Amino acid sequence: MDNVGTQSQDGTPHPGTRFGTGHKHPDPRGAGHVVENHGMKTGGYELASPGETITPPELSTPFMDPVPRETSSGRADPAHSARVSFKISPPYGRRRGRVVAVANQKGGVGKSTTAVNLAAYLTLAGGHILVVDLDPQGNASTGLGINSRDIDRSIYEVLHGELAAKDALHPSVLPGLDVLPSTVDLAGAEIELVSAFSREIRLRRALESLNELYDLILVDCPPSLGLLTVNALSAADELLIPIQCEYYALEGLGQLLHNIELVRANLNPRLNVGGVALTMYDARTRLAEQVVAEIRKHFGELVYRTIVPRSVRLSEAPGYGQPIALYDPMSRGGIAYRDLAQEVAARTGLLAGNEGV
Ligand SMILES: Nc1ncnc2c1ncn2[C@@H]1O[C@H](COP(=O)(O)OP(=O)(O)O)[C@@H](O)[C@H]1O
Ligand SMILES: [Mg+2]
Numbered sequence: 001m002d003n004v005g006t007q008s009q010d011g012t013p014h015p016g017t018r019f020g021t022g023h024k025h026p027d028p029r030g031a032g033h034v035v036e037n038h039g040m041k042t043g044g045y046e047l048a049s050p051g052e053t054i055t056p057p058e059l060s061t062p063f064m065d066p067v068p069r070e071t072s073s074g075r076a077d078p079a080h081s082a083r084v085s086f087k088i089s090p091p092y093g094r095r096r097g098r099v100v101a102v103a104n105q106k107g108g109v110g111k112s113t114t115a116v117n118l119a120a121y122l123t124l125a126g127g128h129i130l131v132v133d134l135d136p137q138g139n140a141s142t143g144l145g146i147n148s149r150d151i152d153r154s155i156y157e158v159l160h161g162e163l164a165a166k167d168a169l170h171p172s173v174l175p176g177l178d179v180l181p182s183t184v185d186l187a188g189a190e191i192e193l194v195s196a197f198s199r200e201i202r203l204r205r206a207l208e209s210l211n212e213l214y215d216l217i218l219v220d221c222p223p224s225l226g227l228l229t230v231n232a233l234s235a236a237d238e239l240l241i242p243i244q245c246e247y248y249a250l251e252g253l254g255q256l257l258h259n260i261e262l263v264r265a266n267l268n269p270r271l272n273v274g275g276v277a278l279t280m281y282d283a284r285t286r287l288a289e290q291v292v293a294e295i296r297k298h299f300g301e302l303v304y305r306t307i308v309p310r311s312v313r314l315s316e317a318p319g320y321g322q323p324i325a326l327y328d329p330m331s332r333g334g335i336a337y338r339d340l341a342q343e344v345a346a347r348t349g350l351l352a353g354n355e356g357v
Contacts, residue, residue, distance in 0.1 A: 106223060115140050115219075120337075133182040233268065
């Protein structure tokens, strides 16, 4: 908890922020997708009514056209613009909401950026995805178009047992991608929950009721190993560790792995490290190459093949409340997160035609 607040980004919306555009979004995830509105607050835009089927215009050669297509509303179809050519298909057709905690107690290594952008691409691939923002700084919430001023029901009330998780769900800038947002109040939860009953498994309990609504639940952890991160580890099926391709990249990871052991032994025997994502790679330095080699040596097959480069576009996108898939999908950072999302889908058994991998 002592590390909370060390991040450089303060989550303040950029002056040009476009929150709550009042558009009725076409569903970007393909023809015939049934939009389910789980009785959520609709922020600044309308969702389709429950059960309504939205059929985007016919695509003669899906995902192959170099020119971004326009939907009937005149907006480019995001899945098409982002060239998302893989599909999410829940194993055996059933959602089970596997929970992936994005954790690393270091600040500024790309946790929130990874959670936001993986979630967006998995959604564009047809998934129903939830991002749980467990960081009081709320970077994942802002990055997905949720204005902190609009949040009156957050993960804070859920952890305190005052609100059911489903009542704190907010729709994001992308239909099909929901957020359980955080506010600065959450910083107090680390201390307030210390003496609370079942304090380490509050999040797990809360998410149990949401499992069947989502294909994947990504939990964006704060930069500490305090009670909030312990809650994430207790709720998670697996951990995704973003590692910045910089000097001292592996420093502190021993402590994280030790905590994982403790949680596995005492709270959550099924917890595993599911993957390591390499972030902020700067191809101009020899150092980055050496760091990648060292991380691969250390974690072996756990390291995803896709390396996310350092890209200004990735750092600009949150200021507009947009994931890179909407802001600039063809930027190098966009392409990298799309490819990483496909790898994550394959490894978590969500890739259509690839069940059980
Ligand atoms: N690949 C990248 N290239 C450039 N900037 C990045 C990249 N990934 C993240 N950033 C920026 O670096 C800062 C820290 O990233 P963030 O995802 O918030 O880290 P964390 O959640 O681990 O603290 C943010 O300002 C973010 O926009
Ligand atoms: Mg963060």
